[in-house]
Amino acid sequence: MLSTMQDVPLLISRILTHGSVIHGTSQVITWTGEGEPERRSYAEIGARTAQLAHALREDLGVDGDERVATLMWNNSEHVEAYFAIPSMGAVLHTLNLRLPPEQLAWIVNHAADRVIIANGSLLPLLAPLLPHLKPVEHVVVAGPGDRSLLAGASVQVHEYEDLIAGKPTTYDWPELDERTAAAMCYTSGTTGDPKGVVYSHRSIYLHSMQINMAQSMGLTDEDLSLVVVPQFHVNAWGVPHATFMTGVNMLMPDRFLQPGPLAEMIETQKPTHAAAVPTIWQGLLAELNARPRDVSSLTQVTIGGSACPPALMQAFDKLGMRVCHAWGMTETSPLGTIARPPAHVEAGSDVEFAYRLTQGRFPASVEARLTGPGGERLPWDGESAGELEVRGPWIAGAYYGGQGAEPTRPDDKFSEDGWLKTGDVGTISPDGFLTLTDRAKDVIKSGGEWISSVELENALMAHPDVAEAAVVAVPDEKWGERPLATVVLKEGATTEFAALRSFLADEGGIAKWQLPERWTIIESVPKTSVGKFDKKVLRRQYAEGALDVTQI
Numbered sequence: 001m002l003s004t005m006q007d008v009p010l011l012i013s014r015i016l017t018h019g020s021v022i023h024g025t026s027q028v029i030t031w032t033g034e035g036e037p038e039r040r041s042y043a044e045i046g047a048r049t050a051q052l053a054h055a056l057r058e059d060l061g062v063d064g065d066e067r068v069a070t071l072m073w074n075n076s077e078h079v080e081a082y083f084a085i086p087s088m089g090a091v092l093h094t095l096n097l098r099l100p101p102e103q104l105a106w107i108v109n110h111a112a113d114r115v116i117i118a119n120g121s122l123l124p125l126l127a128p129l130l131p132h133l134k135p136v137e138h139v140v141v142a143g144p145g146d147r148s149l150l151a152g153a154s155v156q157v158h159e160y161e162d163l164i165a166g167k168p169t170t171y172d173w174p175e176l177d178e179r180t181a182a183a184m185c186y187t188s189g190t191t192g193d194p195k196g197v198v199y200s201h202r203s204i205y206l207h208s209m210q211i212n213m214a215q216s217m218g219l220t221d222e223d224l225s226l227v228v229v230p231q232f233h234v235n236a237w238g239v240p241h242a243t244f245m246t247g248v249n250m251l252m253p254d255r256f257l258q259p260g261p262l263a264e265m266i267e268t269q270k271p272t273h274a275a276a277v278p279t280i281w282q283g284l285l286a287e288l289n290a291r292p293r294d295v296s297s298l299t300q301v302t303i304g305g306s307a308c309p310p311a312l313m314q315a316f317d318k319l320g321m322r323v324c325h326a327w328g329m330t331e332t333s334p335l336g337t338i339a340r341p342p343a344h345v346e347a348g349s350d351v352e353f354a355y356r357l358t359q360g361r362f363p364a365s366v367e368a369r370l371t372g373p374g375g376e377r378l379p380w381d382g383e384s385a386g387e388l389e390v391r392g393p394w395i396a397g398a399y400y401g402g403q404g405a406e407p408t409r410p411d412d413k414f415s416e417d418g419w420l421k422t423g424d425v426g427t428i429s430p431d432g433f434l435t436l437t438d439r440a441k442d443v444i445k446s447g448g449e450w451i452s453s454v455e456l457e458n459a460l461m462a463h464p465d466v467a468e469a470a471v472v473a474v475p476d477e478k479w480g481e482r483p484l485a486t487v488v489l490k491e492g493a494t495t496e497f498a499a500l501r502s503f504l505a506d507e508g509g510i511a512k513w514q515l516p517e518r519w520t521i522i523e524s525v526p527k528t529s530v531g532k533f534d535k536k537v538l539r540r541q542y543a544e545g546a547l548d549v550t551q552i
C-alpha cells in the first residue's frame, strides 16, 4: 500500500524561499576589513539570488545541469551563489582555493565548469590558470580586486553587480527531481586524482535538518554563527543551508581569517556560535592570550576536520566557550558524528569530558559499522578497532565519473554492498560514540588541509642525490600536523636540506605550504614484511626523540 502523503521534492529552492520569506529579517554580515561590515538581510539575499539566476540563464546561457564554479571566500555573494545555482537546476561547484594550481585546473576541467564566479581578491590565483581551464567561458568577478589581471583573457569577464543589476527579484524556480545534483566538491587527491562528490537536493535538505537538531548544532534565529569553515570545504559543513531553514544569522569572515581579525569580529559583532577546524582555534587562543578581548558572546564552538586536542577544549571551556567535537568527510556532507554527551552523565565530570573528546555519536540517519583487517564485523564494545564504514541519505555512494561517464565506485572506497569505507580507524562504544584511533592512510592533515606523504616522497626521490625518502605526519602545535621528511642519501652525496626543500618547490611542483620544515637523514627506511615503508616505526622513533631532526 502506498502512503497517502504528498510527495513534495526536497529542493534547495524551498530552503531559499523559506529563509528569505519566513526569516527575511535575519542577516548575513560580511567582514570587510575596514569600517562597518556589510549587512544583507535574508530577504535581500533572496531577491539577489533570483537576480543572479536570471543573469546566469539569460546573459550567460547557463542551462540544464551545467556546472557553475565558485572561487570565493565566505561572504554574502557566495551565499547567493549557493542558492541561485542549484535552485535554477545547475550544479554549484565550490573550488578549494588552497589546492595547488595544477590540481585546481584538473578539477575545473574534470567537472567541465563553464562559468566561474570569483572574488576579485583571488584573481592573482585565477588569472594565470585561465589558459589551462578549457571549458570555462565566463568569469564573474565579485568584490574588491585588480580586474586588470584578466586583461587579454580568452574568457568573457563580467562584473557581479553589473550582471545582476535590474534583473527581476523573483524567479520561477523549477520543480526538480530531488535526487538530481545540486552541488559538488572534490576531495583532495591524496592517492591519484581528486574525486568528485556530488550532493543532491535531497541530501543537502536532509543534512540541513540534521544540522539544525538540538543534538547537532541546534541553533535558532536568536543566534549569530561565525562561519569560519570555508564555503569551499564541504559546503561550510552545511551551515549556510541549515541557517536558511531556521533564520540563524551568519557572520562571514571573507578573506580575514587571521586570528587578529577573527578576535575583532567576535568582540564587535558578538557571534554566539562558530565553526572551524582546530588550527583556527589554536591561533585564536594564542591571540586571545596575547591580547585579551571580550569574547563572552561566543558560548558554542563546533570543532571538526581533525581531532580536537584535549588542551584546546579545556582552554576554551575556561573562556566560557563550550566546544562540541564533530567528525565528518567531504563524502559525508559532512556530518557523520557529533559529541553531545548523553543526558545521564554529570555535567562537568571527567566522564562527561571523555565523552566530549570522542568524535561523537551517530545521528539517526547515519548507520555505522566497523570492519576488521580480515573483513570481519567488529562489535561496538569501545575496544575493538576497525575501519569505519557508513551509509545514509547524505553519504556518498560513488564519485563523479566525468562528463558522460558513469560514476565510479573504487573498491578501496566502497564495500561490495555499497557502504562508504571512510579510511578512518576507530572504536565505537555500546552507546554509539565513535573514537578515532588512527588513519588507514598516512595523509598529513595540516591546518585542516591534506598533504599527501606519497606525493612528497615521490618528489623527493626524484632528486639525484636521494636514494629513498619517507614522509610522515608529526604533531605540530600550530597546524595540527606537519610533514617530517626522512631521507636516505645516495652514497657520497652531501646535499643539504635547504636544497632538497627548494627542489621540492621548483622541480616537484609542491605547494609552498606543503613543504616540510622538519628533516632528518636516516640510513634506510624501515619496511614491513611485504616491503612497504613502515611509517609506524618512523613515527615512534620521532616520538621517542630517536631521530636527529633539523628544522629549517
Ligand code: AMP
Residues within 6 Å of the ligand: 187, 188, 234, 303, 304, 305, 306, 307, 308, 325, 326, 327, 328, 329, 330, 331, 334, 359, 422, 423, 424, 436, 439
Ligand atoms: P575531508 O574530506 O577533507 O573533510 O577530510 C575528512 C577526514 O578528516 C576524515 O576522514 C578524518 O580522517 C578527518 N577528520 C574529520 N573530522 C575529524 C575529527 N573530529 N577527528 C579526527 N579526524 C577527523
